[in-house]
Amino acid sequence: MSGESDDVGEAIAGEVRLMDPSVRTSPSVARQLLDPHFVEVGVSGRRWTLEELLAELPVMDGAAKDGPCYEPSAMVGVLLAPGLVHLTYETTIGGDRARRSSLWRKQSAGAKWQLYYHQATPVGPQGM
Template sequence: MSGDGDSSVAEVVERELQLLSPAGRSSRALAEQLLDPEFTEVGASGRSWDRQSMLSALPVMEGAADDGPRYVPSEMTGTVLAPGIVHLTFETLLDGRRDRRSSIWRKLDDETGWRMFYHQATPVPDA
């Protein structure tokens, strides 16, 4: 990958890391900037989320408190699927629990920038 693809993936990785941080999870204003209006998620629990339910829940979910457990991401890679569409895959560790994650980000215009359109988390079973 070269040129615009590299910068698109780098921007999306930066935004994904913001959503994983306590600051990103506890700030509704920041989360509103990062989640697409049509956002959906299938969580590690199997629960389906839409944008409004996620915005309400993020501040009280694990990983939102400065003094609590934090997400530790690893193996984050991204692929540009089409202009304005990036797919990220990675793993997270949070308080001893590992999940495999997949996010699709889209950029509709330069004003709003990259926003998470879809996310899925799948628990990694103990070895």
């Protein structure tokens, strides 16, 4: 069981790092946390590839050190299979809330966990 909690903990640590403005403004650091086949469906519904996200990440919400930052809450994870962790949580930034789901994968023993897929869904004013 401790291996599972270690894997989930590493995925959570990576997810939180991706919300850090210093990571968001450094494409080379962000790239290390993202799987080569990364895909995201953002809050707007837009589909992002790895290269598209890396190009825009430095100017997206949460990137300015003196601006609003992502505030994650209720983050939980589960090991779905060896090398695959699913995280779910909510974020708030600038008063906007979103429910989020991420898949982190580790390609081989000794490899680092990387974000493979992420999806965000806006939460309306009533929290529905």
